[in-house]
Amino acid sequence: MALLRYIGRRLLFVLPQLFGIVAVSFFLLKMIPGDPALLMLGPLASQEAIDEIRSVMGLDKSLIEQFIIYLERVLSGDLGTSWQTTKPVMEDLLKRFPATMELVTLSLLFALIIGIPIGILASLLKKSIINKFSTYYGLLAGSLPDFWLGLIFIFVFYTILGWAAAPMGRLDLGILPPTVVSGSYFIDSLIAGDWETFGNVVAHLTLPVLTLGLINAGPIIKMTQSTMDRLLESDHIRYARSCGLGEFQIVRRAFRNSLPSVLTIVSVLYSFLIGGAVLVEIVFSWGGAGQYALSGVLNADINPVMGFVVWSAILCLVLYLIVDLLYFAIDPRLRD
Amino acid sequence: MNTEISLSLNNLTVDYPGYKGSGTTAVKDVSFSISKGKVLGLVGESGAGKTSIARAITRQLVEPGEITGGEIFFEDKDIVTMSQKDLKSYLGSQISLIVPNPKSELDPLLTIGRQLGDVVRTHLKLSKSETKQAVLDVLEAVQIPDHNSRFSAYPHELSGGMAQRVIIAMSLICNPKFVISDDATSGLDVTVQREIMKLMQKIIKEKNLSVLFITRDIGLAAHFCDHLGLLFRGQIVELAPINEFFKNPIHPYSLALLSAFSHSAKWRKVYSTDPEKWSKEFFKDGNVPNSLIEVDEGHLVRMEK
Ligand SMILES: Nc1ncnc2c1ncn2[C@@H]1O[C@H](COP(=O)(O)OP(=O)(O)O)[C@@H](O)[C@H]1O
Ligand SMILES: [Mg+2]
Numbered sequence: 001m002a003l004l005r006y007i008g009r010r011l012l013f014v015l016p017q018l019f020g021i022v023a024v025s026f027f028l029l030k031m032i033p034g035d036p037a038l039l040m041l042g043p044l045a046s047q048e049a050i051d052e053i054r055s056v057m058g059l060d061k062s063l064i065e066q067f068i069i070y071l072e073r074v075l076s077g078d079l080g081t082s083w084q085t086t087k088p089v090m091e092d093l094l095k096r097f098p099a100t101m102e103l104v105t106l107s108l109l110f111a112l113i114i115g116i117p118i119g120i121l122a123s124l125l126k127k128s129i130i131n132k133f134s135t136y137y138g139l140l141a142g143s144l145p146d147f148w149l150g151l152i153f154i155f156v157f158y159t160i161l162g163w164a165a166a167p168m169g170r171l172d173l174g175i176l177p178p179t180v181v182s183g184s185y186f187i188d189s190l191i192a193g194d195w196e197t198f199g200n201v202v203a204h205l206t207l208p209v210l211t212l213g214l215i216n217a218g219p220i221i222k223m224t225q226s227t228m229d230r231l232l233e234s235d236h237i238r239y240a241r242s243c244g245l246g247e248f249q250i251v252r253r254a255f256r257n258s259l260p261s262v263l264t265i266v267s268v269l270y271s272f273l274i275g276g277a278v279l280v281e282i283v284f285s286w287g288g289a290g291q292y293a294l295s296g297v298l299n300a301d302i303n304p305v306m307g308f309v310v311w312s313a314i315l316c317l318v319l320y321l322i323v324d325l326l327y328f329a330i331d332p333r334l335r336d
Numbered sequence: 337m338n339t340e341i342s343l344s345l346n347n348l349t350v351d352y353p354g355y356k357g358s359g360t361t362a363v364k365d366v367s368f369s370i371s372k373g374k375v376l377g378l379v380g381e382s383g384a385g386k387t388s389i390a391r392a393i394t395r396q397l398v399e400p401g402e403i404t405g406g407e408i409f410f411e412d413k414d415i416v417t418m419s420q421k422d423l424k425s426y427l428g429s430q431i432s433l434i435v436p437n438p439k440s441e442l443d444p445l446l447t448i449g450r451q452l453g454d455v456v457r458t459h460l461k462l463s464k465s466e467t468k469q470a471v472l473d474v475l476e477a478v479q480i481p482d483h484n485s486r487f488s489a490y491p492h493e494l495s496g497g498m499a500q501r502v503i504i505a506m507s508l509i510c511n512p513k514f515v516i517s518d519d520a521t522s523g524l525d526v527t528v529q530r531e532i533m534k535l536m537q538k539i540i541k542e543k544n545l546s547v548l549f550i551t552r553d554i555g556l557a558a559h560f561c562d563h564l565g566l567l568f569r570g571q572i573v574e575l576a577p578i579n580e581f582f583k584n585p586i587h588p589y590s591l592a593l594l595s596a597f598s599h600s601a602k603w604r605k606v607y608s609t610d611p612e613k614w615s616k617e618f619f620k621d622g623n624v625p626n627s628l629i630e631v632d633e634g635h636l637v638r639m640e641k
Contacts, residue, residue: 049544238405242394243455243506244428315633332490333444 002335003328010324014317016292021313022074026067028305031084034300035059045140058327074310080303084295093289097311098183100281100288103208104273106186108266110213111220118217119224120255123232134221141218147279150211154283157207165203167284208284213279216269223265227258259315259330267323271316275308341409342514342546343393344369348406350388350397350570351492362388362401364570365626370563375540375547377557377578378498380567386550389568390518392549394433395423410514418604429459432507433516438499446503448475449487452509455607459510460584474505475556479535497528501535506540513542516548521556533560540549563634566590571624576635588618 037053038045054060058069073080079089124133150167157164170185171177178188178197186205189198231237232252240250278290289308307332328334350363363385370376380386391397393408395415408415410431415423427433435441443451452471456462462470468487475483478501491499500520507515518534522530537560540547551557557564558578565575566589574587585591618624618639627635 068515235435235437235440236443238396238398239433239435240443240454242391242396242427242433242435243458244424244426245454246424249454249458252447253443257443331445333492336492 003325006324006328010321018310018313018318022071024312025051025309026070026131027063029302029305030066032297032300034310036083036300036302039300057226063158069250070306079310082296082301082304084301084304086298089303092292092304093213093311094183095291096287096289097184099286100274100277100290101182101315101317102186102325103205103212103281103286103288104270104277106205107212107277108216108270108273110209111217111269112262112266115217116222116224120228120251122221123228123250130265134225138218138222141215142272144215145279146211146215146277148284149215150208150280150283153211154202164207165200167207169285169287170201170204171197171334172200172204202286208286210279211280212273216273219269220262223261224258227261228254231257256330260327263323263326263330269318270319271312274312274315340371342372342411342624343371343548344409345393346387346409348389348392348408349404350385350392350401354400362570363392365406366567366570366572367406368563368565368572369547370548370573372513372546373544374562375549375560377561377564378548378550378567379552379554379557379564381552384567385570386552386567387518387613389567390516390548390550392434394427394431425459428455428506428512429510430512431514431516432512432580434507434508434520434624436513436519437478437520438523439491439494439496440505441498441503444491447488447490448494449464450508452502452506455506456509471510474509475502477508477539478505480505482615495528496524497532500524500528500532504532504536504539508543511543512545514548518550519552522552548599554593566593568624571638572628572636573624573638574636575628577606577634580635581631584632584635586631586635 028232035050036057037050037059040053041049045257051060058066061069070080077090081087082089082092085092118130118134118137122131123130125131128297154164154167158167163171175197177185178192178194181188181191185197185201232250233255234254237250237254240253245253275289275290278294280286281288281291282294289311293305293308294301296308344367346367348363348366349361351359351361352361366385366389368376377387378389388397388401391401392403393415395403397403403416406416410426413422413426415426418426442448446454449468449471453467453475456467456470459471472483472487475486480498480501481484486494486498491502494502504520520536521532524532533556537544549557549561554564561578563576564578564581566573566587568589574581574585574590576584581590582594585594624638625640627641628638629641631637
């Protein structure tokens with residue numbers, strides 16, 4: 001019951017939060033110099049044509065009016081049109097966000113799969129090679145730019161060795177995307193039971209997931225290791241030891257207690273990567289949401305950018321809600 | 337080795353090395369033995385080295401503490417040199433530890449029943465239902481009211497007194513032979529403290545346990561112990577059977593402590609310390625001498641010969 005009350009209270013804040021995010025980004029974007037009408041029509045356009053486009057786009061109204069109009073449209077589910085793709089932004093994003101989420105989710109899963117065991121072992125075996133490895137890994141992963149690593153991988157595994165699929169999007173050109181259920185090709189091709197497509201999806205995912213996963217495993221290792229270090233020295237773990245519990249039990253208890261910290265770092269990485277994977281998306285021509293927003297920014301195409309902001313905000317709020325529910329599940333102290 | 341001895345310490349020394357050699361010797365050449373079914377009270381002020389002794393016996397010293405000398409015999413095995421595996425099989429089953437601050441010693445994420453059950457299943461080969469029964473039995477034995485529902489309670493849902501009972505349950509659940517109680521009641525209200533002490537006294541008698549009872553309160557030890565050792569800066573300064581200790585205390589530190597804990601002026605006078613006695617036969621340049629003299633049978637005092 002405490003849980004339901006908590007969720008209710010959280011949802012109460014979602015709308016004001018969203019409003020705040022939309023308002024701030026709207027006005028910030030409007031402050032960027034550049035006239036979309038001019039960009040659309042080119043330098044040779046006549047003043048009349050420009051004025052007409054401006055009034056069609058509502059650019060001749062005051063900022064506040066423009067904002068209110070925008071809000072009304074967002075509330076009815078209309079994120080406007082991108083003048084670059086000439087399609088509704090909503091339609092574009094419904095294609096592109098699944099691509100990004102698929103990439104980010106799998107990358108973080110991969111990062112967790114390698115990060116957690118290394119972090120635990122590095123903490124348990126203080127004088128071992130793996131402890132040193134984890135130290136250098138953290139330094140390296142923290143200092144390498146992810147897109148650079150992606151380029152190296154492409155060079156080695158695609159150009160030289162020819163093992164990897166071409167860094168040109170999510171599927172080979174000749175292969176049709178699976179029927180849309182979730183928008184993630186990985187999931188949808190599994191649902192369709194189409195193994196050929198699935199294989200191709202995995203082949204295309206491998207290098208970008210490796211890139212983002214290896215880079216983001218750095219902070220996960222660090223967090224796991226330092227939290228485990230602290231817990232293995234904690235009173236209740238020492239007490240458990242003095243009750244004669246086996247090493248496996250001890251590690252399990254310590255790890256369970258370090259889960260909230262690991263969860264925190266994962267949620268931070270996740271929300272960052274929704275937009276922050278953009279350089280890797282570009283390197284692999286992923287066609288994700290970050291790439292879409294960036295090209296909006298570069299071309300004064302405000303609707304894609306705003307649409308991206310609204311979507312990311314909603315996704316982050318959902319993410320944080322899920323994370324909070326997980327904290328609840330882990331720690332009984334929060335349930336009262 | 338005397339089969340009547342449960343646990344004995346021979347010249348136990350514990351160091352906490354510091355940087356560049358500047359360390360602390362928290363426990364220095366401590367020797368005593370505890371017979372089966374007997375309770376030895378170990379009294380000393382805060383920082384005297386009591387917890388270090390308790391943790392040395394379980395080999396769970398806090399970093400950077402280490403045992404740098406001496407032996408700890410449990411029955412006829414030396415704990416200091418035994419393998420990690422042997423040690424694990426003793427801890428929690430034959431030798432158990434009651435700790436202060438019970439609320440930080442229990443895992444906050446697991447239920448009481450689960451934590452007790454884990455200890456049982458580590459040491460005894462019991463089925464799931466037998467384990468649960470054993471846990472319920474021990475919760476009842478430590479007089480936890482409503483023990484069926486407390487089984488699934490989490491540590492934060494317990495009061496300090498209840499948590500202390502759970503710790504006592506944890507120490508008893510595998511029927512150990514030897515129990516160390518380290519300042520078990522220091523964090524509790526006086527009334528709760530009294531209840532816990534009554535409970536411990538009852539259980540010790542019923543189960544004929546051998547106990548190392550560590551406390552800062554010499555009054556508490558008086559009601560409880562068969563022998564009493566006084567610890568001062570990591571060294572035993574006086575060790576005697578309980579009656580002998582109160583009748584004929586010799587070391588000025590013992591006298592000072594007794595007078596500080598005496599409630600009536602009359603007793604304070606009896607135990608009053610003659611400044612003359614804080615003399616060089618007991619203290620050399622502020623330190624105690626190295627020799628322990630047996631002044632009477634079983635009554636040892638640290639003083640110059
Ligand atoms: N973790 C530690 N690091 C360094 N020194 C310590 C540590 N724990 C205890 N000591 C030293 O050992 C002495 C005895 O401490 P302790 O055994 O806890 O005493 P008591 O339980 O009697 O209060 C302390 O005065 C302190 O100097
Ligand atoms: Mg202590």
